[in-house]
Amino acid sequence: MAEQRVVVVGGGLAGLAATMKLTELGTPVDLVSLTPVKRSHSVCAQGGINSCNDQTRQLGDSEWKHFDDTVYGGDFLQNQPPVKEMAYWGPKIIDLMDRLGVTFNRTQEGFLDRRRFGGTLYKRTAFAGATTGQQLLYALDEQVRRREAEGMVRKFEFWDFLSPITDASGRCVGIVAQDMVSMQIRSFPADAVIVASGGCGLLYGRSTMSVFCNGSAASRCMQAGAKYGNPEFIQVHPTAIPGADKLRLMSESARGEGGRVWVPRKAQDSRPPKSIPESERYYFLEERYPKYGNLVPRDIATREIFNICVNEGLSVEAGRMCVYLDLTHIQRTELDRKLGGILDIYEKFQGVDPRDVPMKIFPAVHYSMGGLWVGYSKSGDGGLVAGHPQNQMTNLPGLYAIGECDYQYHGANRLGANSLLSCIFSGLFVAPCVRTWIQNQSKSAHELPASIMQNAINAQEIRHKELLGSTGGENPYLIHQELGDALTRAATVVRNNQQLESAYEKVSELQQRAKACSLSDSGSWTNQNVIFTKALQDMFPIAKSILRGAQLRDECRGAHFKPDFSMPSLSEEEPAARRAEAERWCDRFEENNRRFLKSTIATVSDEEPQISYEDVDTSLIPPRPRLYGLVGAEVIEQVWKERVTSPQTTA
Amino acid sequence: MSSPTHAEPVVHARPHKINVRILRQDGPGQPSYWERHQVDYEENMNIISVLQRIASQAMTVEGKKVTPVAWDCGCLEEVCGACTMVINGRVRQSCSALVDRLLKEHATEIELRPMSKFPVIRDLMVDRKRMFETLKRVEAWVPVDGYDDMGPGPKLSRAQQEENYPLSECMTCGCCVEACPQYTKIEVHRRPGETDDQYDQRKRETYAQGFVGAAAISQAVLFNSHPTGANIANERMAVLTGTGGVQDCGNAQNCVAVCPKKIPLTRSIARAGRAATLYALKRIFDH
Ligand SMILES: Cc1cc2nc3c(=O)[nH]c(=O)nc-3n(C[C@H](O)[C@H](O)[C@H](O)COP(=O)(O)OP(=O)(O)OC[C@H]3O[C@@H](n4cnc5c(N)ncnc54)[C@H](O)[C@@H]3O)c2cc1C
Ligand code: SF4
Ligand code: SF4
Ligand code: FES
Numbered sequence: 001m002a003e004q005r006v007v008v009v010g011g012g013l014a015g016l017a018a019t020m021k022l023t024e025l026g027t028p029v030d031l032v033s034l035t036p037v038k039r040s041h042s043v044c045a046q047g048g049i050n051s052c053n054d055q056t057r058q059l060g061d062s063e064w065k066h067f068d069d070t071v072y073g074g075d076f077l078q079n080q081p082p083v084k085e086m087a088y089w090g091p092k093i094i095d096l097m098d099r100l101g102v103t104f105n106r107t108q109e110g111f112l113d114r115r116r117f118g119g120t121l122y123k124r125t126a127f128a129g130a131t132t133g134q135q136l137l138y139a140l141d142e143q144v145r146r147r148e149a150e151g152m153v154r155k156f157e158f159w160d161f162l163s164p165i166t167d168a169s170g171r172c173v174g175i176v177a178q179d180m181v182s183m184q185i186r187s188f189p190a191d192a193v194i195v196a197s198g199g200c201g202l203l204y205g206r207s208t209m210s211v212f213c214n215g216s217a218a219s220r221c222m223q224a225g226a227k228y229g230n231p232e233f234i235q236v237h238p239t240a241i242p243g244a245d246k247l248r249l250m251s252e253s254a255r256g257e258g259g260r261v262w263v264p265r266k267a268q269d270s271r272p273p274k275s276i277p278e279s280e281r282y283y284f285l286e287e288r289y290p291k292y293g294n295l296v297p298r299d300i301a302t303r304e305i306f307n308i309c310v311n312e313g314l315s316v317e318a319g320r321m322c323v324y325l326d327l328t329h330i331q332r333t334e335l336d337r338k339l340g341g342i343l344d345i346y347e348k349f350q351g352v353d354p355r356d357v358p359m360k361i362f363p364a365v366h367y368s369m370g371g372l373w374v375g376y377s378k379s380g381d382g383g384l385v386a387g388h389p390q391n392q393m394t395n396l397p398g399l400y401a402i403g404e405c406d407y408q409y410h411g412a413n414r415l416g417a418n419s420l421l422s423c424i425f426s427g428l429f430v431a432p433c434v435r436t437w438i439q440n441q442s443k444s445a446h447e448l449p450a451s452i453m454q455n456a457i458n459a460q461e462i463r464h465k466e467l468l469g470s471t472g473g474e475n476p477y478l479i480h481q482e483l484g485d486a487l488t489r490a491a492t493v494v495r496n497n498q499q500l501e502s503a504y505e506k507v508s509e510l511q512q513r514a515k516a517c518s519l520s521d522s523g524s525w526t527n528q529n530v531i532f533t534k535a536l537q538d539m540f541p542i543a544k545s546i547l548r549g550a551q552l553r554d555e556c557r558g559a560h561f562k563p564d565f566s567m568p569s570l571s572e573e574e575p576a577a578r579r580a581e582a583e584r585w586c587d588r589f590e591e592n593n594r595r596f597l598k599s600t601i602a603t604v605s606d607e608e609p610q611i612s613y614e615d616v617d618t619s620l621i622p623p624r625p626r627l628y629g630l631v632g633a634e635v636i637e638q639v640w641k642e643r644v645t646s647p648q649t650t651a
Numbered sequence: 652m653s654s655p656t657h658a659e660p661v662v663h664a665r666p667h668k669i670n671v672r673i674l675r676q677d678g679p680g681q682p683s684y685w686e687r688h689q690v691d692y693e694e695n696m697n698i699i700s701v702l703q704r705i706a707s708q709a710m711t712v713e714g715k716k717v718t719p720v721a722w723d724c725g726c727l728e729e730v731c732g733a734c735t736m737v738i739n740g741r742v743r744q745s746c747s748a749l750v751d752r753l754l755k756e757h758a759t760e761i762e763l764r765p766m767s768k769f770p771v772i773r774d775l776m777v778d779r780k781r782m783f784e785t786l787k788r789v790e791a792w793v794p795v796d797g798y799d800d801m802g803p804g805p806k807l808s809r810a811q812q813e814e815n816y817p818l819s820e821c822m823t824c825g826c827c828v829e830a831c832p833q834y835t836k837i838e839v840h841r842r843p844g845e846t847d848d849q850y851d852q853r854k855r856e857t858y859a860q861g862f863v864g865a866a867a868i869s870q871a872v873l874f875n876s877h878p879t880g881a882n883i884a885n886e887r888m889a890v891l892t893g894t895g896g897v898q899d900c901g902n903a904q905n906c907v908a909v910c911p912k913k914i915p916l917t918r919s920i921a922r923a924g925r926a927a928t929l930y931a932l933k934r935i936f937d938h
Contacts, residue, residue: 024798035723036783038823039731098804101793101877103816110806129816134730138819142792149787181772210726244693244700245746246727345728350695351749428798477707520709521718525678526773528706528721 002444005030006434007175007190009161009217011037013133013420014403015196016140017427018434023144023152025435030188031144032156032177034212038141041198041210042423045133046251046342048115048125049097049420051090055114056122063088066124068621070418073119074369074411075558076597076623077230079616082376082391082408085383086425093424094126100139104128118252118298119415130251130341136420156188160531161217164193164224164399165456172398173445176456178464180531183524185460187453189445191438194392194400194430195221196423199368203539203546204492205484207365208240208249218372218405219538222545226394227373228602229407229614231542232549235414235559236492238301240364241346242322247364248349250325251342252416254359255294257335260326261285261305262358263314273316273324273358284308297628299413302363303561306493309362316360326358363493367419369410369559370546372401373601376408382620384429389437392430400434402426407599412558467530472516476533479514483507483536483543491546495562500551507547511540511607545602545609552611555596567592567625570632582635586643589625597623666692666758669750670712671701673720674764676771680840683771687712688720698738698745698753698763699724702775722775729911732822735829736775737764742829742909766829770838781837781858782823782866788859789887791870793880805878818873818919820912821866827906827916828864833899837861862899863891865906869919875926888930897923 006022008015011033019029031037052066067087071080098104098112104126105113114123128135147153158180165174165187174189200215201207222228239254240247255261262283264276285304286293296304305323309315316322327335327343332355335343346354373395377388384391392400392408402423409422490503514537521529556566570585572578598613625640627633668689676683689712690704706719722745725731729747738748739762753761769777807815828834839854871887874880891897900920907916 021798035725035731035733036779036823038783039725039733041726043730043822044726044728092800095800095803096798099793099795099801099879101804101819101874101880103812103819106807106809106812108809110808112803128819131730131820134822135819139793142786143795143798145783145787146790146792146794149790210731211724243727244696245703246699248728348729348747349697349749351751475707477703520716523718526721526776529719 002446003028004191004438004444005189005446006192006194006438007032007188008194008196009033009175010040010196010198010403010405011141011144012040012042012196012198012403013137013140013423014427015040015194016137016144017424018194018196018402018430019153020140020143020147021428021431022434023147025431027435027438028152028154030154030156030190032159032161032175032188034158034160034180036157037144037155038138040137041213042137042420043131043134044208044210044249045136045420046130046249047117048127048132048417049094049136049424050117050124050415050417051094051126051421052087052122052124053091053094053112053114053126056124059122061122061124063090065122066090066120069120070409070415071411071621072624072626073415074413075626076618076621077233077411077557077599077616078409079376080618080620081378081382081384084620085429086409086422088383089425089429090421093421093428097136097139097424100143102128102135102139104135117416125417133420136424140424160534161195161197161220162460162534163220163456164396165189165453166224166396167448167452170397172396173448174453176460178460178531180528181526183464183527185457185464187457189448189453191441191445192398192400192434194402194434195372195405196401196403196427197405199404200539200542201365201368203483203543204365204487205481206243206245206247208237208247209366214535214539215542216535216538218401219541221372221394221396221399221401222541222602222604223538224396225603226396226399226401228370228542228545229373230370230412230549230600231545231602232491232553232600233369233412233559234365234491234546235367235369236302236363237366238298238305238363239325239361240366241349242320242360242362242364243349247362248345249364249366250346250359250361252298254325254327254339254342257338258327258330259294260329261294261301261323262326263308263316263323265314267313268315268318273326274328282314299559299561300628302493305361305363322360322362324358325361327354328356328358365488365492367414368404369407369412369414370549370600371405371407373599374401374406374408378617386429387432387436389433389440391433392426393433393437398437400430402430412560463534464530467517467533468519468522470516471518474513474517476514476517476519476529476536479510479517480536483510483539486510487543487546491550493561495550495560496564497551497554497562500547504544504547504551507540507543511537511544514540540607541604541609545604545611548609548611549600549602553596553600555592557596567630569630570635578632578635579639582632582639585632585636586625586639593623666754668692669696669701669754670760671705672760672762673774675720675774676765678773679770679838686717692750696750698736698748698750698761699727699734701750701761702745720775721773730822732824735766735824735826737766737829738762742766742826744824744911747911766825768829768834768836769825770836779823779825780854781861782825782828782864784855784858785863785867786823786870789863789867789871789890790883791867791874793874793877794883795879807878811876815873815876817912817914818869821869821914822912823866824911825866826909826911827866830905830909831862831864832903832905833862833901834864835861860894862895863897865900865916865920868897868900868923869914869916872919872922872926885930888926891923892927892931897927900924
């Protein structure tokens with residue numbers, strides 16, 4: 001057989017991990033990326049990466065507990081075998097990154113230092129200053145550069161992936177991509193293709209993500225027939241710095257160190273914040289959640305901040321939604337020591353020193369739990385079969401997906417510092433699986449008839465030429481803004497069916513208008529205008545799947561919050577009545593799980609998303625209710641425990 | 652960076668419009684020309700949002716329809732290094748260049764130019780491949796045996812980590828080499844009939860004749876100080892003492908003044924210089 005090659009689309013943590021491992025195993029890689037891979041979005045991650053470790057073990061932690069926290073945090077919406085495998089790989093991955101030279105923070109004695117993140121009791125998170133993602137990405141980038149120098153990797157940076165190529169049997173045998181400098185469109189024959197294209201925050205206009213995170217690659221796979229899982233699960237971070245171009249993350253640690261969230265009681269009070277007396281300030285988190293105050297969990301903080309601005313009209317500014325996050329009551333020296341790095345970011349981009357003036361913040365779209373559907377092969381111990389070709393493979397044979405663009409690991413909600421882990425894990429783990437797949441093929445992709453490649457190129461050239469000549473008069477940048485506004489309004493923090501329906505109509509209309517763009521550049525050299533317009537047009541399949549998926553899911557689960565379908569607190573006072581109420585609560589919980597503890601599967605045909613559902617493998621850890629903040633939680637928990645330990649009572 | 656000690660109002664008089672003068676170039680080898688644009692002022696704008704408005708308008712201040720200005724950006728928070736350009740005469744990231752601050756320095760106009768030490772691809776977009784090639788030449792990586800599970804890496808002291816961490820923040824943005832008098836532009840034009848591979852090869856060879864620059868020297872120092880990285884320290888020193896090596900540095904210290912990550916580049920250069928001397932002596936005695 002002729003030489004076999006693999007194409008990897010995307011060089012963030014996931015794509016680089018896969019490339020590095022594949023080349024070690026002897027398979028050469030063509031690495032295609034919108035940007036020099038060293039500049040991929042993964043550089044933005046600040047907080048850290050999770051794994052069970054020697055310190056937490058002493059306190060009773062284990063890989064199993066990390067697995068449990070992850071599925072509980074994800075509201076049980078993920079297939080458990082891949083999550084289990086990932087948790088068990090955690091310590092090995094940290095060791096590997098340590099060997100590759102990542103400058104992790106150290107303890108006095110020279111061990112890796114750890115910090116605590118949300119959703120767990122253990123200090124699992126390894127970190128490198130305030131730039132963990134950057135440091136991890138660089139370590140992988142360096143190894144891939146080493147393999148490039150050895151001739152095992154060819155990089156195609158500033159190239160836009162346009163479509164997978166399939167042969168008559170439906171097997172993926174390469175990709176078509178476009179050079180964003182010369183605008184040349186060409187094919188890359190490949191015996192397998194791995195898509196590692198990251199998240200899709202740009203659909204929302206502005207988010208905490210990089211400009212490359214436009215979802216185009218995943219959408220193009222979807223349009224070629226790939227299934228997309230759980231589109232409606234989008235994580236919104238409570239505290240970001242609103243900016244004209246981007247919403248920059250303000251770390252949770254600001255509240256951890258005593259930051260207080262408030263708004264003036266008088267709507268849009270125009271006085272400078274420091275001159276507003278205490279009595280005229282509304283510390284709404286502290287008042288509503290006296291026990292947890294400003295440190296309520298992420299989703300609750302997000303909802304409350306959203307609510308106070310949108311429904312109660314108390315945003316600090318009239319034209320823009322934001323609340324104060326106030327650190328000015330804390331001593332400067334204290335702030336510098338504990339929060340210096342993140343406060344500098346605020347100062348750098350807002351031109352205001354948050355040590356003197358309260359910060360203005362608002363929630364922002366941050367992460368997509370959903371993504372391309374991928375399969376797995378379950379092993380006897382409940383993990384994955386190493387090297388099995390089905391692991392991470394989409395429903396298009398030979399097309400794989402890893403990293404943030406797959407739907408596999410985080411269910412309905414991702415825990416902080418778990419994403420860097422899932423990206424590196426899926427990248428390393430997929431490599432031997434892809435090797436098995438390509439070794440089982442009887443013919444190399446390079447031996448296929450040239451017409452397969454040529455047809456795929458032709459289709460993309462037609463699309464390109466049509467766009468350049470299009471004169472419909474629409475401006476792609478303005479349509480993008482409208483799309484972002486529509487999605488942000490309907491499909492972020494709080495969702496209701498009416499709004500979702502009207503957003504869907506709006507987005508359908510925008511989709512038609514996006515076909516009638518007039519480009520201000522019709523040239524054939526570094527035409528960013530046409531590249532952007534293609535990405536915009538390809539945002540619609542995912543945008544519509546998000547809206548439809550959200551509309552059809554009449555429940556609350558993780559990041560998907562629909563108040564019309566939330567589970568109520570208990571109201572009965574008398575013990576027996578309360579107990580009976582808890583029984584009914586648990587009945588309803590079980591009934592709801594029977595209906596909705598299912599992965600949403602979206603495919604697209606004729607521009608419309610088709611939604612179906614798939615069972616979730618919860619065979620290792622049975623689902624249990626998340627009872628945070630509910631009145632009567634103890635009674636419900638008691639009832640639930642009894643049901644789980646003696647299942648016959650529910651039969 | 653000046654850090655105000657007390658609250659200062661961000662803008663004094665809010666302008667309605669922002670004037671921007673941009674040095675454009677349609678492609679490699681083409682002449683460059685100035686073009687003037689105007690966008691509406693908004694609060695908290697940075698140069699990226701100004702460029703986004705300009706792309707969306709695609710019209711000069713004189714009302715002439717033009718192609719959108721091309722530029723490069725990614726993270727929009729000064730960690731990816733993509734968006735470097737020369738703004739009001741100073742090389743820096745456009746995402747962290749705030750309009751209010753720029754207008755305070757120079758009220759009437761903002762001037763944008765591409766970096767001058769790299770070939771222009773189009774407008775404000777330049778080709779920085781030479782920097783990535785140089786990272787290859789200095790073997791800026793830890794030469795591990797492989798990627799299997801072999802236990803943790805070498806134990807490092809906190810002091811060592813604190814010394815290495817700043818060096819490892821280099822985002823290959825190019826500010827340091829733009830400001831360096833010793834780093835001169837190398838542009839390799841494609842010859843008719845040359846294949847991609849031949850062209851790339853010729854570029855690599857030509858780049859290898861030029862000065863490696865502060866960023867690469869600092870990376871070599873970083874990996875030479877890692878316990879496993881040090882195993883190929885001599886190979887790195889061979890590059891740093893060869894053509895375009897550390898001896899080309901004139902010690903002008905411009906680099907350290909413009910590095911957005913405040914990487915102690917002159918310290919790295921001094922360390923590399925000392926190591927180069929030792930390496931050269933050792934080679935004399937070994938032969
Ligand atoms: C501000 C911020 C902070 C975060 N902090 C943390 C944290 O502390 N811990 C944690 O675990 N997670 C964190 N996350 C999440 C985490 O950073 C991401 O989920 C992760 O980095 C994604 O990596 P990836 O490899 O999947 O994709 P990316 O790093 O996004 O890379 C995608 C790659 O695909 C390429 N690509 C995309 N489309 C195309 C196309 N059409 N053609 C060609 N190439 C294409 C891009 O060029 C890029 O190389 C954070 C996220 C944000 C936004
Ligand atoms: S110190 Fe050396 S590397 Fe830095 S600017 Fe001067 S000549 Fe260039
Ligand atoms: S050393 Fe500093 S200025 Fe030079 S490339 Fe790195 S980050 Fe940029
Ligand atoms: S866009 Fe990444 S540094 Fe400016």
